[in-house]
Amino acid sequence: MRNRKRVGWHRYVNGVNIAVVVTALFILIPLYWLIASSFKAPNSIGTASLNPNPLSGGNYSDAFVGYDFGIYFRNSVIVCITATALVLILGTLAGYALGRLPMRGKFPTLVILLMISVFPEVAVIAPLYLLMRNLHLLDSYPALIIPYTAFFLPFAIWILRNYFLGIPKEMEETGRIDGASPLRTVWTIVLPQALPGLFTAGIFTFTACWTEFLMALTFNPSNNYRTIPVGIAEFGGNFNVPYGTIFAASVVAVVPIGVLVFIFRKFVISGLTSGAVKG
Amino acid sequence: MTALSADIADKIVGEPKLVGRPDVNRKRLARMGWIFTAPALIVIAAVTIFPIVYSVVMSLNNVNVTGNGFSLDGFTFSNYNLLLHSSLWRDALVFTLYYTAVTVIVELIIGTCIALVLERLAAGRGWMMALLLIPWSMITVINAELWAYIYNGTYGIADYILNAIGLGSPVILGTPTPAIIGLMIADIWKTTPFVAIIVLAGLVMLPGDVYEAAEMDGASGWYTFWHITLPLLRPTIALAVMFRILQAFGLFDLPYVMTGGGPGTATTSLAVLAYDALFKNLAFGPGAAVAVSAALLVLLGCLATLRVFRAQVGQEGT
Numbered sequence: 184m185r186n187r188k189r190v191g192w193h194r195y196v197n198g199v200n201i202a203v204v205v206t207a208l209f210i211l212i213p214l215y216w217l218i219a220s221s222f223k224a225p226n227s228i229g230t231a232s233l234n235p236n237p238l239s240g241g242n243y244s245d246a247f248v249g250y251d252f253g254i255y256f257r258n259s260v261i262v263c264i265t266a267t268a269l270v271l272i273l274g275t276l277a278g279y280a281l282g283r284l285p286m287r288g289k290f291p292t293l294v295i296l297l298m299i300s301v302f303p304e305v306a307v308i309a310p311l312y313l314l315m316r317n318l319h320l321l322d323s324y325p326a327l328i329i330p331y332t333a334f335f336l337p338f339a340i341w342i343l344r345n346y347f348l349g350i351p352k353e354m355e356e357t358g359r360i361d362g363a364s365p366l367r368t369v370w371t372i373v374l375p376q377a378l379p380g381l382f383t384a385g386i387f388t389f390t391a392c393w394t395e396f397l398m399a400l401t402f403n404p405s406n407n408y409r410t411i412p413v414g415i416a417e418f419g420g421n422f423n424v425p426y427g428t429i430f431a432a433s434v435v436a437v438v439p440i441g442v443l444v445f446i447f448r449k450f451v452i453s454g455l456t457s458g459a460v461k462g
Numbered sequence: 463m464t465a466l467s468a469d470i471a472d473k474i475v476g477e478p479k480l481v482g483r484p485d486v487n488r489k490r491l492a493r494m495g496w497i498f499t500a501p502a503l504i505v506i507a508a509v510t511i512f513p514i515v516y517s518v519v520m521s522l523n524n525v526n527v528t529g530n531g532f533s534l535d536g537f538t539f540s541n542y543n544l545l546l547h548s549s550l551w552r553d554a555l556v557f558t559l560y561y562t563a564v565t566v567i568v569e570l571i572i573g574t575c576i577a578l579v580l581e582r583l584a585a586g587r588g589w590m591m592a593l594l595l596i597p598w599s600m601i602t603v604i605n606a607e608l609w610a611y612i613y614n615g616t617y618g619i620a621d622y623i624l625n626a627i628g629l630g631s632p633v634i635l636g637t638p639t640p641a642i643i644g645l646m647i648a649d650i651w652k653t654t655p656f657v658a659i660i661v662l663a664g665l666v667m668l669p670g671d672v673y674e675a676a677e678m679d680g681a682s683g684w685y686t687f688w689h690i691t692l693p694l695l696r697p698t699i700a701l702a703v704m705f706r707i708l709q710a711f712g713l714f715d716l717p718y719v720m721t722g723g724g725p726g727t728a729t730t731s732l733a734v735l736a737y738d739a740l741f742k743n744l745a746f747g748p749g750a751a752v753a754v755s756a757a758l759l760v761l762l763g764c765l766a767t768l769r770v771f772r773a774q775v776g777q778e779g780t
Contacts, residue, residue: 202579203590210593213651216619217608277502284495285488292499298764299510301705303712305733306757307513309520309740309750313532314513333509336502394601396715397733401741412603416719426611433604444599448592455659 217437221430242431251406252432255414258403259436262324262410263392266331270339270388271381273332278343278380279369283355293344296337304334304397312401326402327395327410334398335391339384342454346380347373383454386447393440411436514757520750527746541751551752553727554735558756561642561731562710565649566703572650573657574699578687580658581665591662594655602652606719609648610635620644635721638728645716645729657702664698665691704767711759732756 224239246252281289311330312321320326354372363371374381396412403409409417415436418429444451521541523534545551580590597605612620613634620634634640668691676686714733717723723730723738730738732752740749 199579199582202575203583203586206576206579207590207593209651210597210655213608213612214596216612217604220611273502273505276498280495280498284491284498286492286495286499292503296506298761299506301708301760301764302510302514303733303753303756303760305712305714305736305753306517306760307510308737309746309753310513310516311509312740313527313746329505330509333505336506340502390599394599394603396601396603396718397737401737412601412715415601415607416603424610426607429607430611433601433607436601437599437604440599440601441596444595445592448588448595451595452591452659452663455656455663 217430218434220426221434223427242427243435245425245428246432246435250414250418250428250432251409252411252414252435254407255409255411255432256435258324258408259393259410262327262331263389265324266328266335266392267385267388269328269332270336271385274336274339274343274384275369275374275377275381277336278340278384279347279373279377281340282344282347283352283373293341296340300337300341308398308401311398315402320402322403322405322408324408326408327392327399330398330402331392331395335388338391339388342384342387343377343380346377346383350376379450379453382447383450386443386451387454390440390444393436517750517754517757520746521754523747525746525750527744532746538747541747544748545751545755550727550730550735551732551755554730554732554752555755557642557729558711558713558731558759561646561649561713562707565646565653565710566706568646568650569654569657569706570699570703573654574661576654576658577661577665580662591659594659596655597652598656598659600652602715603719605648605652606716609644609651610720613644636725638725641721641725641729645720648716648720653706657706660698660702661695664695668694700767704763708760708763711756711763732759 219235221242222235222238222240224235224237224241280286281293307330315321315326350373354376355368357372394412395410396416399410399413400416403413411432415429415432418425418432520534522537522539524536524538524540526533526535576594580587583590612618615621615633615636618634624630624632632640634644672690672694673686676690681689712733713731714737717729717731717734718737721729723734733756736749736752736756739745739752743749
């Protein structure tokens with residue numbers, strides 16, 4: 184409104200818009216660099232040219248054929264989907280109970296959960312590694328699915344609890360008066376209302392699993408069970424880092440999660456801001 | 463916000479009216495609650511709490527790792543003694559604290575600026591929010607590889623720029639101070655947008671009438687920000703800062719991929735040191751001690767900010 188007097192494109196030139204453009208460039212330039220470099224011909228990756236010229240898909244075929252990126256991608260998908268499903272099942276039950284049922288000791292439980300969700304992974308990897316070695320679980324899917332489920336559950340419980348708290352109680356009482364069991368009440372009455380919360384918790388858990396590095400590196404070092412982050416980190420040899428391949432693989436790894444986050448950005452933002460905060 | 467309204471709804475509706483004898487019903491529901499919560503708590507305890515305790519036990523023992531097992535050979539303080547007399551551990555501690563302090567402060571300042579700008583943005587805020595989410599959802603390893611490429615000594619764009627503005631061409635990731643700054647920039651690129659989203663959410667929820675009053679009193683923009691906006695934002699910022707600090711104590715992915723903790727030990731964080739001790743040197747006792755020291759740091763941080771946690775739980779109306 185205050186720029187009404189200005190005409191033409193001049194009215195878009197103001198402090199706010201300039202700052203927004205600077206911010207956008209700050210984010211976009213490294214991203215552009217990532218994508219542009221992935222399309223450079225494998226032998227021109229060592230040049231600082233801004234445009235990939237000629238445009239080449241060589242790095243992409245290299246990532247899948249020359250390296251085993253296909254395997255890493257499959258492993259990540261299997262591990263992340265299974266862990267997310269488990270987190271949502273266990274998290275919904277616990278979040279519902281902690282949000283709505285009259286339990287003693289809710290407060291300490293919630294504080295401990297919040298603390299666990301910020302605990303450094305490095306504090307647990309040594310005993311977990313030895314435990315898994317004894318159980319012959321190293322280099323397997325459960326070696327990641329189990330710790331991911333446990334590590335990302337507390338945060339999911341928090342998000343879900345906050346959503347359950349927000350659903351009017353009358354709805355549930357109707358079910359209770361009709362004599363439905365609590366489990367049935369949750370399933371038919373409460374859960375449909377909490378669907379946005381499930382989306383939010385699901386996306387957070389999936390993203391956390393997709394990006395996790397330390398446990399994947401420690402528990403699943405063999406080529407057949409590596410996930411994407413470990414695979415990409417290990418592309419590099421001692422003397423030669425194949426950046427073209429790394430960036431092609433990176434684009435393939437970033438796109439699914441980027442699309443997911445973009446589509447569900449409302450849920451992600453509400454999750455980031457509904458109280459419990461985690462990066 | 464939703465939680466707040468639930469709290470109000472709770473007060474209006476009061477205790478749910480239950481059929482049958484209320485006390486029996488209440489007990490039944492409480493039991494139901496623990497049955498619902500038990501599976502999650504058991505999994506969490508088995509995979510997080512038990513190993514944390516076991517890490518402490520390992521750090522207080524001579525741990526012998528053999529081909530197909532390991533044994534604890536007696537209680538000892540020697541692992542911690544080793545840490546206290548080791549410059550490696552001290553350097554890692556100092557680096558972790560220093561790195562945390564700088565990145566969190568810079569991210570907070572830039573993030574708040576971005577949030578203030580976005581709040582005034584009339585059109586396209588949704589798009590900007592989506593853009594801010596990209597670095598947040600980026601795999602840290604990819605972030606690390608990308609910046610390592612940018613810093614590369616022979617064909618990196620950073621090298622080219624530094625040369626062009628006459629700063630020479632330092633081997634960025636091969637010289638201690640530039641390597642640390644390089645890591646910090648990569649971290650700031652990834653995490654500042656996240657801080658901005660949190661602060662923006664806090665800004666949007668601030669009550670509008672306070673601002674009208676300030677405007678009527680003729681307060682300047684700067685004054686309003688400093689004396690009204692910032693104090694009102696404090697809970698949001700405190701929470702974001704706390705989570706960022708605790709997270710930064712576990713710093714691992716960036717230095718592991720970008721510098722391997724080097725040059726020398728310039729970028730060796732506590733987590734990298736623990737990992738190297740555990741899985742490169744197979745020194746499980748000292749490694750566990752380093753890991754426990756990192757965990758203790760987080761625990762101290764948690765206790766120091768317990769009030770924030772408490773406010774977080776209390777606010778939601780437990």
